[in-house]
Every structure is written in C-alpha cells, then in structure tokens.
Amino acid sequence: FGRIESTYVGIGLALRVFLFLQTRIRNYFEDSGEFVTPLNS
Secondary structure (H helix, E strand, C coil): CCHHHHHHHHHHHHHHHHHHHHHHHHHHHHHCCCCCCCCCC
C-alpha cells in the first residue's frame, strides 16, 4: 500500500517536472531564435 502511494507521488512529481522543463525549453528556443540544445549552451 505504501509502495503504491509513493509510486503515484513519484510519477506525479516526474510529470510536473517534465512538463515544466518542456515549457521552459520551448520558451528558451522561441526567445533565442536559434535551435541550440540546452546541453550545448
């Protein structure tokens, strides 16, 4: 029971972080105007 609850919490946090990073990366690309991967910047 506890393991399932913690798994759902982890999935929820991962989804929120993923969506947050996705919007930040998209905004960064739109602002810079150049398609440069965040790893190289």
